[in-house]
Amino acid sequence: MDQNRYIDTRGHTKNPIPFTHAVVQGLADGGGLFVPERIPHLSIDELVALADLPYARRAAAVYKAFRTDLDDTEVDRLMEAAYGTNFDDSRICPLTSIDDSFFILELWHGPTSAFKDMALQCLPLFFAASASHLRDEGVIDHEHLILVATSGDTGKAALEGFANKDGVSICVIYPDGGVSDIQRKQMATQQGGNVCVWAVRGNFDDCQTSAKAIFSDEAFAQELLADRKIALSSANSINWGRLLPQVVYYASAYADLAASGQIEAGAPIDVCVPTGNFGNILAAYYAKQMGAPIERLLCASNENRVLADFINTGTYDISDRDFVLTPSPSMDILVSSNLERQLFELTGRDATKIVQWMKDLSGEKRFRVDPDTFAALRSTFAADSVSNAECLETIRSVFEAHQYLLDPHTAVAFEVAERLRGDNPMVVASTAHWAKFGNNVYRALHGIGPNQPLPDQTESLTGCQLNALIEQETGAGPIPSGLTGLDDKLLRFDEVIDSGKDCIEDAVRAFLS
Numbered sequence: 001m002d003q004n005r006y007i008d009t010r011g012h013t014k015n016p017i018p019f020t021h022a023v024v025q026g027l028a029d030g031g032g033l034f035v036p037e038r039i040p041h042l043s044i045d046e047l048v049a050l051a052d053l054p055y056a057r058r059a060a061a062v063y064k065a066f067r068t069d070l071d072d073t074e075v076d077r078l079m080e081a082a083y084g085t086n087f088d089d090s091r092i093c094p095l096t097s098i099d100d101s102f103f104i105l106e107l108w109h110g111p112t113s114a115f116k117d118m119a120l121q122c123l124p125l126f127f128a129a130s131a132s133h134l135r136d137e138g139v140i141d142h143e144h145l146i147l148v149a150t151s152g153d154t155g156k157a158a159l160e161g162f163a164n165k166d167g168v169s170i171c172v173i174y175p176d177g178g179v180s181d182i183q184r185k186q187m188a189t190q191q192g193g194n195v196c197v198w199a200v201r202g203n204f205d206d207c208q209t210s211a212k213a214i215f216s217d218e219a220f221a222q223e224l225l226a227d228r229k230i231a232l233s234s235a236n237s238i239n240w241g242r243l244l245p246q247v248v249y250y251a252s253a254y255a256d257l258a259a260s261g262q263i264e265a266g267a268p269i270d271v272c273v274p275t276g277n278f279g280n281i282l283a284a285y286y287a288k289q290m291g292a293p294i295e296r297l298l299c300a301s302n303e304n305r306v307l308a309d310f311i312n313t314g315t316y317d318i319s320d321r322d323f324v325l326t327p328s329p330s331m332d333i334l335v336s337s338n339l340e341r342q343l344f345e346l347t348g349r350d351a352t353k354i355v356q357w358m359k360d361l362s363g364e365k366r367f368r369v370d371p372d373t374f375a376a377l378r379s380t381f382a383a384d385s386v387s388n389a390e391c392l393e394t395i396r397s398v399f400e401a402h403q404y405l406l407d408p409h410t411a412v413a414f415e416v417a418e419r420l421r422g423d424n425p426m427v428v429a430s431t432a433h434w435a436k437f438g439n440n441v442y443r444a445l446h447g448i449g450p451n452q453p454l455p456d457q458t459e460s461l462t463g464c465q466l467n468a469l470i471e472q473e474t475g476a477g478p479i480p481s482g483l484t485g486l487d488d489k490l491l492r493f494d495e496v497i498d499s500g501k502d503c504i505e506d507a508v509r510a511f512l513s
């Protein structure tokens with residue numbers, strides 16, 4: 001069978017492009033997102049047979065099914081490098097059972113302890129390899145600079161993934177004072193000669209707006225290309241190369257459950273995902289399209305419940321919605337970019353509808369899907385949202401009942417999974433180790449509200465010290481090595497810069513020279 005090529009959700013890609021081009025380009029011309037022309041299908045036997053392989057080879061098998069333009073031995077080699085001893089569990093993403101039909105898929109065993117590693121230990125390798133092929137073929141003659149605006153988890157995972165990769169460097173901006181002590185130190189201590197991190201005066205929205213302005217600054221792009229032979233690129237979850245690695249773990253989890261006899265091969269399961277940008281749950285949808293017997297996809301929202309409301313009403317509306325700060329900051333989002341791919345699939349790949357809805361969203365700040373699309377959505381998805389107080393209460397009650405400590409993002413999904421649980425076995429995607437968010441975990445365990453101060457004796461502790469205290473109190477150790485000892489490491493990056501395109505562009509110029 002021939003190679004799979006990529007079209008985009010807004011119908012601008014008239015000549016579909018190969019995988020390597022889609023990965024390096026990131027976003028399609030016209031603002032659409034790349035999707036493969038064909039979604040491959042695995043039989044139940046093929047799916048369950050994945051359980052016989054180490055994780056890297058499971059990932060390679062899924063990539064090969066998607067028929068990329070890379071040859072099989074290269075895919076094998078890159079996957080071995082992506083999923084090896086950089087993870088602290090040889091199974092890479094093990095399942096834990098809460099009872100005989102309720103499972104937690106632990107996606108945080110990578111170097112930065114958030115599920116972003118599942119994709120960002122993989123994408124940079126495929127990005128560097130793809131760009132190198134394009135240079136060899138004479139398609140491009142430049143290198144790349146990845147610019148990332150982060151509210152915490154993505155920044156560190158991208159730094160760790162791109163550090164010391166050939167032909168690419170990475171700059172990360174985060175809101176000064178807007179990330180946790182642990183997250184800030186994780187980024188500020190990053191090793192590697194091709195990395196740089198700045199704190200920006202402002203909130204996450206200011207960072208993101210500045211990054212978008214830089215990406216659309218033609219003059220800056222021309223300058224970088226002409227003076228330094230560098231093109232800007234992005235590593236956020238609109239890149240297909242970040243989505244595909246996430247499809248793997250849903251197929252892999254199903255295989256593990258069936259092979260171990262915890263479910264019958266072919267029996268349906270439900271999956272519940274703590275959702276922000278809709279990347280993780282979309283990957284579960286693609287795993288379902290590939291043949292994994294996933295019946296329902298449960299979308300769990302925090303108090304920023306725009307997605308849960310959309311799934312329940314068919315109207316996506318941010319015209320009268322405030323951005324709320326929650327204990328699960330990686331899900332604090334109003335515009336969920338990967339929803340565009342989901343809508344494209346649910347409409348039977350109707351780019352005309354997507355263009356209209358995205359226009360409505362940017363103009364009127366809302367769009368409403370047609371009855372057929374809404375019916376398609378409802379046939380697969382269900383959704384609910386969890387308040388800040390309920391989130392912390394879930395962490396406490398789950399620890400009491402099961403001696404298992406959840407991070408606040410996973411707690412949101414755990415609670416929604418319990419509310420919406422039906423007859424099928426349930427898999428909850430666990431997206432971060434609790435110690436990334438120790439402050440809120442401590443609150444949860446001690447009944448301190450989301451906005452109340454911590455007691456005097458803990459208020460002055462660093463993130464690492466507070467985690468050590470939680471570990472002592474709960475026995476929920478060991479804390480991953482990447483999250484301990486941060487207080488003793490050299491802070492390489494402590495510069496705070498003004499927000500706004502011009503200041504950040506100046507900082508990028510200074511970094512490059």
Ligand SMILES: *Cc1c(COP(=O)(O)O)cnc(C)c1O
Pocket residue numbers: 114115116153154237274275276277278279280281330331409410431432
């Ligand atoms: C990024 C993130 C999410 C949200 O994932 P999406 O793919 O954006 O929906 C949830 N939990 C954690 C811990 C994250 O870092």
